[in-house]
Amino acid sequence: MSIKNTLLKFQSIIALLVMCIVLTIMSDKFLTPENGWNIMRQISVNVCISVGMTLVILTRGIDLSVGSILAFSGAVAAGLLKYGVEIPSLNIYIGFTVLGALLAGLSVGGGLGLFNGWMITRFKVPPFVATLAMLTIARGATMLWTGGFPITGLGEHFAFIGTGWFLGIPMPVWITAVVVAIAVVVTKKTKFGRYVYAIGGNESAARLSGLNISKIKIWVYALAGILAAVGGIILTSRLDSAQPNAGFSYELDSIAAVVIGGTSLSGGRGSIMGTVQGALIIGVLNSGLVLLNVSPFWQQIIKGFVILIAVILDRVNHPNEE
Amino acid sequence: MSVNNHILTAQGITKKFGGITALDNVTIDVHQGKVNVIVGENGAGKSTLMKILSGVYPDYEGDLFVKGEKVNFSNPKEAMKKGIAIIHQELNLIPYLTVTANIFLGREIEDALGMLDFKQMNKLTKSLLQRLDCDIAPTTLVADLRVGQQQQIEIAKALLEDAKVVIMDEPTSAITDTEVENLFKVIANLKKQGVSILYISHKLDELFKIADRFIGLRDGKMVGTIEDISDASKDDLIRLMVGRDLKNLYVKEASPIGEEMLRVENISLPKNREKTEFLVKDVSFSLRKGEVLGIFGLMGAGRTELLETLFGLHPKLMLGKIYIEGEEVKIKSVTDAVNLGMGLVPEDRKEDGLVLQMQICKNVSMASIDQTIKNGFLSKQLEGRLTKNYMSDLKIKASSEKQLSKNLSGGNQQKVVLSKWLATTPKILFLDEPTRGIDVNAKNEIYHLINNLAKNGLGVLVVSSELPEVMAISDRILVMGESRITGEFSQEEANEDAIMNAAIS
Numbered sequence: 001m002s003i004k005n006t007l008l009k010f011q012s013i014i015a016l017l018v019m020c021i022v023l024t025i026m027s028d029k030f031l032t033p034e035n036g037w038n039i040m041r042q043i044s045v046n047v048c049i050s051v052g053m054t055l056v057i058l059t060r061g062i063d064l065s066v067g068s069i070l071a072f073s074g075a076v077a078a079g080l081l082k083y084g085v086e087i088p089s090l091n092i093y094i095g096f097t098v099l100g101a102l103l104a105g106l107s108v109g110g111g112l113g114l115f116n117g118w119m120i121t122r123f124k125v126p127p128f129v130a131t132l133a134m135l136t137i138a139r140g141a142t143m144l145w146t147g148g149f150p151i152t153g154l155g156e157h158f159a160f161i162g163t164g165w166f167l168g169i170p171m172p173v174w175i176t177a178v179v180v181a182i183a184v185v186v187t188k189k190t191k192f193g194r195y196v197y198a199i200g201g202n203e204s205a206a207r208l209s210g211l212n213i214s215k216i217k218i219w220v221y222a223l224a225g226i227l228a229a230v231g232g233i234i235l236t237s238r239l240d241s242a243q244p245n246a247g248f249s250y251e252l253d254s255i256a257a258v259v260i261g262g263t264s265l266s267g268g269r270g271s272i273m274g275t276v277q278g279a280l281i282i283g284v285l286n287s288g289l290v291l292l293n294v295s296p297f298w299q300q301i302i303k304g305f306v307i308l309i310a311v312i313l314d315r316v317n318h319p320n321e322e
Numbered sequence: 323m324s325v326n327n328h329i330l331t332a333q334g335i336t337k338k339f340g341g342i343t344a345l346d347n348v349t350i351d352v353h354q355g356k357v358n359v360i361v362g363e364n365g366a367g368k369s370t371l372m373k374i375l376s377g378v379y380p381d382y383e384g385d386l387f388v389k390g391e392k393v394n395f396s397n398p399k400e401a402m403k404k405g406i407a408i409i410h411q412e413l414n415l416i417p418y419l420t421v422t423a424n425i426f427l428g429r430e431i432e433d434a435l436g437m438l439d440f441k442q443m444n445k446l447t448k449s450l451l452q453r454l455d456c457d458i459a460p461t462t463l464v465a466d467l468r469v470g471q472q473q474q475i476e477i478a479k480a481l482l483e484d485a486k487v488v489i490m491d492e493p494t495s496a497i498t499d500t501e502v503e504n505l506f507k508v509i510a511n512l513k514k515q516g517v518s519i520l521y522i523s524h525k526l527d528e529l530f531k532i533a534d535r536f537i538g539l540r541d542g543k544m545v546g547t548i549e550d551i552s553d554a555s556k557d558d559l560i561r562l563m564v565g566r567d568l569k570n571l572y573v574k575e576a577s578p579i580g581e582e583m584l585r586v587e588n589i590s591l592p593k594n595r596e597k598t599e600f601l602v603k604d605v606s607f608s609l610r611k612g613e614v615l616g617i618f619g620l621m622g623a624g625r626t627e628l629l630e631t632l633f634g635l636h637p638k639l640m641l642g643k644i645y646i647e648g649e650e651v652k653i654k655s656v657t658d659a660v661n662l663g664m665g666l667v668p669e670d671r672k673e674d675g676l677v678l679q680m681q682i683c684k685n686v687s688m689a690s691i692d693q694t695i696k697n698g699f700l701s702k703q704l705e706g707r708l709t710k711n712y713m714s715d716l717k718i719k720a721s722s723e724k725q726l727s728k729n730l731s732g733g734n735q736q737k738v739v740l741s742k743w744l745a746t747t748p749k750i751l752f753l754d755e756p757t758r759g760i761d762v763n764a765k766n767e768i769y770h771l772i773n774n775l776a777k778n779g780l781g782v783l784v785v786s787s788e789l790p791e792v793m794a795i796s797d798r799i800l801v802m803g804e805s806r807i808t809g810e811f812s813q814e815e816a817n818e819d820a821i822m823n824a825a826i827s
Contacts, residue, residue, distance in 0.1 A: 189699040191691050198688060201677035208633075208674050209689040209742065210660030268679055 008317050012261060012277040012310075016284065023288040030291055037170055041238070043283035044172035045070075047276055048231040049250060050257040051183045052113075052224030054275045057258050058187075059220055060200045060267025061120070061127035066228040067250035068138035069112050071243070074232030075142050077105030078151040078242035081158060098157045106229045112138055113225020117218030135251070142244050152241040162238030172234045179230060183272045196220060200267025256303070257282055260310040264318070281306070328390075329354040329518050330375065330406065330487050335384035337370055342761055344370040345382070346542040352487055357509060357519045357532050361563050362539035365758075365788060368522050371539070372489050375520070376408035377401030388486075407480030408489040411496075413472050417465035422447040424464055425479045450478040453515070454508050470501025477508060481517075488512065489520045494528060495622050506532050524620040526556055526826050538562035557819070564789060564818045572769045572794050575777070579797065580611030582648065583781035584750050589642035591624075591631045601627040603805040605642075609750065609781040614772060616796030617785045620825050624805040625785040626669055629752045633666045634659040646749070660689060665743030667736070669754040669785075675739040678728035682720055683709035685727050685738050690746040712741035716771060733764025740771065751775060753784045757791060769795050789818050801825050 007014065023030040049066045056063045081101035085094040096104065112134060119130040164171040187193035195216050198206040207213050231250075236242045261278030263270025285306060289299045330352040337345040345367045352358050360368050373379045375386065377395030386393050388404045395401040398408070415424050422443045431446075433439040447460035456474045464472060473493060480488050494502045509519055509532055523529055529536075536548040536559065546562060548554045591602040602624045609615050619625045631640050634653040644651050646662055653659050659666075668674035676685050686709045687694045694705040709723040716737040720730060727738055736756065743751060753772065757765040772795055776782050786792045792799055793816050801809035801824040809824030 185699075191695065191700065194684065194691060194700060197680065198677050198684075201679050202673075204674045205677050206688070207656055208635075208666060208668055210657045211688075212655070212657055268677065 008313065011313050011317075012274065012281065016277060016281055019281070019284050019288065023284070023291065027288070027291045030288060035287065035291075037173070039280075039283045039287045040173045041170050042286070043279045044170075044176040045231040045235050046250070046253050046257055046282070047176045047279045048179050048227050048234065049224075050254045050261075050275045050279055051179055051272055052227035053251075053254045053258050054261075054263055054270060054272055055183075055187075055196055055220045056127070056224050057255075057263050057265060058196050058200045058267060058270055059217055060203070060265075061217070061220070062255070062265075063113075063116065063131045063221065063224045064128065064251045065112070065116060065131040065134035065138055066224060066231075066254055067247035068135045068142065069109050069225050069228040070232035070235065070247035070250060071245070072112070072138045072142040072145065072232070073105040073109040073229030074236035074246055075145050075151060075242040075244070076108045077101040077229075077233055078154055078158075078236050079145060080104050081154055082151055098155075101158070102161075102233060105233050106226055109225040109227075109229025109232065110222050111225070113222040113228070114218060116225065117221030120221065121214035121217050142246075146242065146244045148244055150241045150243050154237070154240055154242075158237055159240050160237070162234050162236070162240075172238065175230065175234060179227065180272060180276055187272055192216065192219070197268055200269075202268070253282065256307050259314075260307060262310075262314055262317075264314070269318070278310075281310075327354045328352065329388065330520075331387040331390075332371070332375060333385045333387065335371065335374060335382055335386075337367075337374060337379065337382045339759075340761075342759070344542055345374075347384070348539070348542070348544045350537050350544055352518050352520055353535065354486075354518050355513055355516050356534035357513065357521055358535055358537060359521045359523070359529050359533040360537045360539055361523075361529070361559060363563055363787070363789065365541075366539040366563075367542040368539055369491060372408060372491055372520070372522065375401070375487075376406055376489055378408075402480075402483050402485070405484060405486030406489070407483060407485035407487070408491065409473065409476045409480065409493060411491045411493075413469070413476055415464045415472055415475060418463060420461050420463055421451075421458055421467075421475055422460040424475060425450065425482055429482075446482070447478070450481050453481060453511070454478060455511060456504075456508070468497075468501065470497040470504060473497065473501075473505065474508060477512075485517065487518045487520060489522075491522050492524070492621070493521070494523060494525060502528065524622075524826065526559055529559070530556075536562065540564070556823075560819055560822050564822055572766050574614075574769075574795060575773055577612045577773065577777040579613045580779065582608050583611050583613075583646065584609040584783075585645040585648075586632065587643040587645075589628065589631060589640070589644070591627055591636055592639055592641070595639070600624075600805050602631055605802075605807055607800055607807070607810075609783055611779050611781055612776050613797045614776050614782045614784060614795055616792040616799045617783065617802055618787070618789065618792045618799055618821055618825060619785075619802035620787060623802040623825065625787075625802050626754055627805075628802070629666060629754055629783070629785060632659075633664060633752060660746060663747075663749035664752065665689070665746055665748040665750070666752045667739050667743060667754060667756055669758065671732075671735050671739050676727045676735060678726070680727060681724045682713070682718070682727055682730070682738055683723040686712060686723075686741045686745055689742050693745070708745060709741070712737075712744060716741060717767065731764070733760045733767070736760060736764070736768065737771075740768075744775075748780065750781045750783070753782065755786055756784060757786075757788070765791075789821060792821075793818070 029035060049070065053063055053066060080096040081098060084096055116130050116134050119125045120127050161171055166174055195211055198211065199213055199216060203213060232247065235246055257278035258275050260281055261274030263274055285303065289302065328351040333349050335345050335348045348371060362368050374382050377398040377400055380396045393404055425447050426443050431439045431442050444460040451458055454474055454477060458467065458471055464475065477488065493505060512519065533551055535551065538545045548558060548562065585608040587606050589602060589605045590600055593599040593601055605628055617625050630636060632644065634656045637654045644653060651662055672678060683705045687705050694701055694708060696704060706723055713723060718734050718737045720734060727735060757768050772782055772784065784795060797813055799811045799816050799821065800807055801821055803825050811821060
């Protein structure tokens with residue numbers, strides 16, 4: 001393999017290293033443990049969502065609803081934890097433990113994702129449209145559930161998820177690491193993962209090999225929903241508050257991480273670790289630009305160009321894809 | 323150059339794709355104001371020749387002359403400027419634009435202000451359509467037209483550019499009988515106006531209605547012409563198409579034929595829910611263990627659709643019964659078909675057979691991945707071992723089992739698809755045009771493989787549009803034409819003329 005090819009292959013890691021070196025030189029606050037954990041904590045939500053997004057994009061789909069699903073799942077968990085469920089007519093009150101609230105939040109995320117998958121496979125709604133619809137549906141549901149006001153004061157047990165430390169490492173980083181580890185094994189070592197790649201690579205050949213395309217796709221969207229809920233719970237816990245507008249435009253950051261990480265939007269090619277690198281690049285960039293006092297307006301412009309550069313480099317790597 | 327009535331001449335045309343010679347030193351003339359018909363089997367090189375004449379393929383050996391003037395087309399637009407237009411089998415119209423907008427696409431008329439001059443364009447469209455005796459309003463959306471009408475729009479498009487030669491590639495394959503009558507009127511009209519037609523079709527009956535002369539192509543070579551069709555018969559034409567010396571490189575070894583493996587009764591595939599038209603109609607046959615059953619038919623005969631139907635791709639529309647080893651089975655999906663021991667090597671291996679960007683081993687294990695799972699996880703070792711077995715059995719030439727499938731030759735890709743199905747240990751294998759686009763040596767290897775599979779007790783169904791191939795590899799041959807079975811031949815009875823006759827009747 002030539003030097004050029006090697007450079008191209010490890011482009012994300014090289015870019016990340018270059019950024020870190022430059023930022024270390026330019027700011028003495030960059031290379032510190034606090035800043036390191038800060039970046040990790042900040043990107044943990046995006047990584048969780050983006051793992052799901054990677055699966056979706058590997059099947060040649062897209063999920064625009066993750067930000068809204070994140071908000072709704074977080075709000076459901078917070079609301080149940082704080083208020084429980086009361087049915088006055090039957091004189092019933094059901095209280096929720098932290099675990100119960102978490103499971104409820106994850107189920108809501110999974111359920112909405114399942115609905116996405118059902119629309120896409122059963123009614124052949126294009127993923128872009130199906131998840132765009134869910135983007136507004138889940139956002140509306142969040143507003144209804146919260147009445148438009150934040151749900152705050154969720155207790156220290158719940159707060160531990162987003163702000164606690166375990167063995168010297170922040171909890172969100174633990175959770176994200178577990179999610180990533182499972183996702184890597186699933187994509188590389190299981191039948192399901194193999195099928196995800198096959199469907200994105202050539203759906204017709206996959207179908208003619210006897211794969212149950214609909215079932216796999218529904219699972220993929222359900223997983224994307226569950227992972228969005230995981231992100232929602234981390235975020236809600238960290239802020240000790242479920243914000244009705246939480247996760248707004250998170251789907252875009254997530255798609256950016258996946259694309260920068262080298263996953264092809266035409267499906268079938270990419271990896272979870274690539275996405276993690278993509279999310280790290282975005283995280284380091286955000287943090288660095290803040291440390292360097294770059295105006296937020298410029299930050300957005302720069303982020304846009306980073307996405308373009310990443311995709312152009314990817315084109316150079318894979319010139320023959322559509 | 324010659325001062326005759328040859329509007330277009332192709333001299334000594336040779337065209338190769340990789341190692342395969344599609345056209346070999348072909349010389350033909352197109353006579354002015356006549357319907358020049360090119361006949362030949364699938365794969366004879368007709369479409370390739372048409373694409374060279376119309377500028378789609380700029381690279382070839384040999385020369386083209388338009389009215390004696392040597393020309394060189396680097397794209398279809400240049401051919402168009404010299405008056406050569408092609409009406410493709412698949413129409414190239416934009417559905418949600420009007421007839422006028424389609425006809426003038428890329429050469430719009432603008433007024434002094436740079437705005438589109440609809441009035442002028444509609445007027446011209448109307449007069450063009452009148453030349454074709456066709457009463458479609460210029461402002462109709464193309465999406466609202468029937469296929470036959472859309473074809474007329476394509477022809478009108480050619481006339482706008484003042485085409486002298488209109489090439490038609492299987493123009494009647496997708497239109498109804500009345501539309502065919504209409505098309506023939508249009509062709510007669512064009513002839514009167516001095517336009518020359520170069521026409522490709524398989525349907526012999528219709529050819530006799532419109533042809534002025536025949537040009538025969540066979541295996542990439544020009545084999546002769548029939549200039550006076552008044553004393554030509556159908557048999558003459560069939561001889562022109564298939565009359566070859568059979569150089570049989572491959573000799574089938576007999577395999578013992580056992581009990582019935584697959585039986586299908588009255589299989590039909592309607593085109594729509596109303597069940598008025600059919601892609602497959604009342605097909606019944608049986609396939610035995612160790613038997614290679616060939617299905618021959620020309621393009622559009624319904625062969626591929628038959629395989630798809632049996633393989634569970636059209637469960638909602640399918641009619642009829644399927645029995646495997648004597649028991650009736652319901653096949654509601656491809657998954658069902660695979661679980662029942664069926665496999666399908668599709669016609670287009672790149673589109674439907676392989677995930678090209680995946681490694682060979684991942685393609686091989688695709689349909690039977692459970693056997694590569696150890697302790698709940700995919701095992702590279704098991705997958706590698708499985709793949710290496712097939713790579714040596716089938717002589718797949720690759721650097722390793724980890725090579726990407728897209729970097730393999732056509733023959734080796736086909737062997738990977740075959741390996742995928744063999745890995746499922748099937749009872750019944752369907753092969754759809756298994757040697758399309760494969761060089762001679764690889765073809766022979768595939769033939770031997772098919773033979774071996776039968777010897778191992780599989781029931782093999784091979785669809786092919788190459789007569790010599792079907793005759794060489796089959797124990798029995800079914801012929802399909804217009805969605806039905808039109809003939810059945812044992813290996814002894816089979817001869818080329820009889821089979822071709824059944825296919826076109």
